[in-house]
Amino acid sequence: MLPLSLLALCAVLLVAGAVGSAALTPEHLLGALVKSVRGEDLSTLEAIAWRIRLPRVLLAGLTGAGLSLAGVLFQGIFRNPLADPYLIGTASGAGFGAVLVFALGASFPPLAAIGAPLVAFVFALLTVLLVTGLAADLGGLPTARLILAGVVVGSVFTAATSFLLVAAREQSAGLLSRLLGGFGFASWGDVAALAAFTLPALLLAGAFARALDLFQLGERGAALLGLPVETVKVVLLGVATLVTAASVSVAGIIGFVGLMVPHSVRLVTGPAHARLLPVAVVWGAGFMVLADLLARTVIAPVEVPVGIVTALTGGPFFLWLLRRSRRGPAAGTP
Amino acid sequence: MTLRLYLAAATLALAAFASAQTVTDDLGREVTLAAPPTAVVSLLPSHTETVCALGACELLIGIDRHSDVQGTEGLPTLGDPYAPDVEAIVALEPDLVLVDEYSGLHETLADLGLTVYAGSPQTVEETYEYIGTIGTLLGRGAEAAQLVARLKSEVAEVTSVLEAVERPTVFVEIDPTPFTAGPGSYVHELLVAAGGENVVPASMGQFPQVDPEFVVAADPQVILLLDAPFGVTAADVHARPGWDGIAAVRNDTVIELSEDATDALSRAGPRLAEAVRILAELLHPDLF
Numbered sequence: 001m002l003p004l005s006l007l008a009l010c011a012v013l014l015v016a017g018a019v020g021s022a023a024l025t026p027e028h029l030l031g032a033l034v035k036s037v038r039g040e041d042l043s044t045l046e047a048i049a050w051r052i053r054l055p056r057v058l059l060a061g062l063t064g065a066g067l068s069l070a071g072v073l074f075q076g077i078f079r080n081p082l083a084d085p086y087l088i089g090t091a092s093g094a095g096f097g098a099v100l101v102f103a104l105g106a107s108f109p110p111l112a113a114i115g116a117p118l119v120a121f122v123f124a125l126l127t128v129l130l131v132t133g134l135a136a137d138l139g140g141l142p143t144a145r146l147i148l149a150g151v152v153v154g155s156v157f158t159a160a161t162s163f164l165l166v167a168a169r170e171q172s173a174g175l176l177s178r179l180l181g182g183f184g185f186a187s188w189g190d191v192a193a194l195a196a197f198t199l200p201a202l203l204l205a206g207a208f209a210r211a212l213d214l215f216q217l218g219e220r221g222a223a224l225l226g227l228p229v230e231t232v233k234v235v236l237l238g239v240a241t242l243v244t245a246a247s248v249s250v251a252g253i254i255g256f257v258g259l260m261v262p263h264s265v266r267l268v269t270g271p272a273h274a275r276l277l278p279v280a281v282v283w284g285a286g287f288m289v290l291a292d293l294l295a296r297t298v299i300a301p302v303e304v305p306v307g308i309v310t311a312l313t314g315g316p317f318f319l320w321l322l323r324r325s326r327r328g329p330a331a332g333t334p
Numbered sequence: 335m336t337l338r339l340y341l342a343a344a345t346l347a348l349a350a351f352a353s354a355q356t357v358t359d360d361l362g363r364e365v366t367l368a369a370p371p372t373a374v375v376s377l378l379p380s381h382t383e384t385v386c387a388l389g390a391c392e393l394l395i396g397i398d399r400h401s402d403v404q405g406t407e408g409l410p411t412l413g414d415p416y417a418p419d420v421e422a423i424v425a426l427e428p429d430l431v432l433v434d435e436y437s438g439l440h441e442t443l444a445d446l447g448l449t450v451y452a453g454s455p456q457t458v459e460e461t462y463e464y465i466g467t468i469g470t471l472l473g474r475g476a477e478a479a480q481l482v483a484r485l486k487s488e489v490a491e492v493t494s495v496l497e498a499v500e501r502p503t504v505f506v507e508i509d510p511t512p513f514t515a516g517p518g519s520y521v522h523e524l525l526v527a528a529g530g531e532n533v534v535p536a537s538m539g540q541f542p543q544v545d546p547e548f549v550v551a552a553d554p555q556v557i558l559l560l561d562a563p564f565g566v567t568a569a570d571v572h573a574r575p576g577w578d579g580i581a582a583v584r585n586d587t588v589i590e591l592s593e594d595a596t597d598a599l600s601r602a603g604p605r606l607a608e609a610v611r612i613l614a615e616l617l618h619p620d621l622f
């Protein structure tokens with residue numbers, strides 16, 4: 001499954017790189033590369049290929065990979081099929097941070113100088129710290145309390161965000177689209193920043209594949225088999241939160257991917273994390289790149305917010321997989 | 335004696351009937367007033383500006399929070415054009431309420447027994463019609479006709495100078511997502527009148543969200559930042575990945591519009607000629 005998925009991902013990346021409101025060819029990309037190295041000026045299409053299209057496609061891929069990874073980790077730790085990367089308040093915190101910058105940026109220039117992505121990231125982390133602080137109990141992090149605290153804190157931040165949006169309506173230009181998520185102005189800086197979080201997270205999570213399998217036996221069962229449950233929980237939640245916060249601050253809040261991709265992959269590969277993790281990451285990347293491709297081509301050059309595309313395309317696909325898996329043990333689920 | 339009474343009554347009735355006005359608003363509703371109104375509430379800046387431009391500022395008893403016409407400073411502000419304080423409006427007992435056709439308020443207010451005109455012109459022609467309609471409603475038909483004639487001649491003054499002049503290609507940015515204004519929108523028509531050419535084709539609609547690649551490929555000579563009042567600067571635009579090759583960026587013709595200019599460009603009403611002149615001065619500084 002993994003080699004096939006990787007091949008498919010490469011194909012998807014190539015198609016996404018070529019197709020768009022501007023029709024690009026590999027020559028444009030190579031020409032841009034050569035000219036950048038030589039310090040020469042780029043032609044319009046070369047500039048589009050190198051500075052807009054490629055970073056955008058890569059950012060979409062990284063975001064999809066990161067959100068899927070976080071989804072797998074959250075679903076593994078909480079053993080709850082509805083768990084998604086935004087469960088413990090990351091998205092609400094990031095959204096609030098971004099709105100804060102837009103609403104108060106004019107009155108507090110330092111805030112505007114720091115910029116929405118960084119403030120969003122900081123608030124995402126603060127929110128999760130608040131949630132874990134609230135949920136902590138006698139040296140551990142009970143998952144039930146985490147979910148409750150996450151939902152409550154998330155609701156509070158969402159309400160605060162809505163209030164700011166209404167109170168500072170004039171300053172909210174561009175804000176709604178940022179909250180809806182998108183890869184419109186992806187830069188190489190964004191790609192580098194997200195890669196710095198996502199790639200180490202992928203490697204680290206891979207090392208914990210076996211631990212996640214043990215988690216499925218319940219925390220008591222895993223502890224009896226020698227797993228340091230609370231430590232593993234904290235590490236994996238931390239990794240998942242960092243990756244999610246980074247994705248949200250760069251690309252906005254894109255739903256559906258972190259919830260549905262892990263489920264879809266699990267129906268095909270089975271629940272063993274050694275296979276689930278890498279395949280989910282690859283599928284997540286490919287899915288997001290495809291969703292972004294659709295978002296910018298279906299009524300090109302007019303764009304559709306990518307979050308709408310992920311929900312509309314991912315939903316039916318997941319339902320199809322669900323139906324397929326019903327037809328008996330031969331379908332591949334143990 | 336009785337005959338004179340009857341005659342007097344008939345004359346009064348005739349007079350009342352004659353001053354009764356019925357117009358059709360932008361939602362196709364019939365708006366009828368038995369007599370010219372004396373207490374008008376305006377819930378849209380362009381309505382406020384039109385009422386005052388027709389010399390009827392003193393009729394206003396309430397405005398929305400964004401209206402800022404000279405002469406309306408002391409008036410109670412009733413909130414946002416799309417979510418005003420309905421109780422406060424009713425308490426003022428207006429005989430005419432002017433709302434935006436997309437606000438959805440016409441039903442609520444009409445149910446409460448108020449006379450509501452719902453409209454907002456989208457094009458230059460509609461703006462001239464709209465001024466006439468409001469004039470009719472307020473009993474200021476003559477003033478409305480005069481205002482329209484003046485606006486048309488002021489616009490003609492600008493367009494006549496631009497007849498044989500080359501038109502720069504322009505990208506109008508309404509929002510940093512980016513959202514732009516295409517053919518069919520008020521801003522687009524003002525742009526055309528001011529001697530500019532919109533890079534957005536009609537096929538994209540009136541207010542599309544565009545792929546940034548499109549703007550780079552279109553290579554506009556001028557970029558007008560209508561979102562500058564919200565904090566978007568020319569420097570921000572220069573910094574966008576891949577945008578530094580655009581003509582407007584290279585020639586430093588990314589123009590941040592002031593809040594007053596943006597208001598004039600978005601409020602379809604008596605500031606039409608002023609808006610055309612603002613754009614013409616920006617696009618053809620050598621001619622104006």
